[in-house]
Amino acid sequence: MTEILVHDATDGAIATAQRVVEHPAWPVLKDAVEEIRPWQSKDGSIDFEAEGAPSPAVVEQVLDRVTGAVEELSPLLPHDAAYHRALVSDLRRWAADGFRVPDFLDSLLAFQPAKNRxxxxxxxxxxxxxxxNGNPDR
Known part of the structure; x- marks a missing residue:
């Protein structure tokens, strides 16, 4: 889930800003996302009627860990602040809608890495x- 690329142009220099993966909120985020993934259907929704499915309250608790970690990590990445706000909003809307098929259009539109290349x-x-396409085998 973590891929760190060092571009040839950096000549192997290490950035002075704290790396996201070194922050204590990173493993919280990673573990919470990994906890949610097997609960999702191929379309991204969570079927609470499925065998072994968690309760909505359990999923909400895990999702709170995701949003909390994103909010904690966001100050390290001020260039992505608008995306992070939209992401947290999309995640909360997904929960409020009962974890049906997620609609993350707002956060997808807010993610503009080319603006600060x-x-x-x-x-x-x-x-x-x-x-x-929701294919977990890709």
């Missing part, structure tokens, strides 16, 4: 499904 610039991005 720079070598070594970190981004923190969370998508609602494995792929646009």
């Amino acid at each position: 720079a070598d070594g610039l970190q981004h923190l991005v969370v998508f609602a499904m494995y792929t646009q």
Whole structure:
């Protein structure tokens, strides 16, 4: 789930800003996302009637860990602040809608990495499904 790329242009130099993956909120986010993933259907929804499905309250607690971690990590990435606000809003709307098929259009539109293109610039991005088609095997 974590991929860190160092562009050739940096000559291996380490950025002075704290790396997201070194922040204590990173493993909280990663673990919470990994906890939610197996509960999701291929379309990204959560079927609470499925065998072994968690209760909505349990999913909401885990989702609170996701949103809390995003909010904690966001100050490290001020260039993505609008995206992070939209992401948290989309996640909360997904919960309020009963974890039906997620609609993350607002956060997808807010994520504009090309606006601040720079070598070594970190981004923190969370998508609602494995792929646009919901295929976990890709």
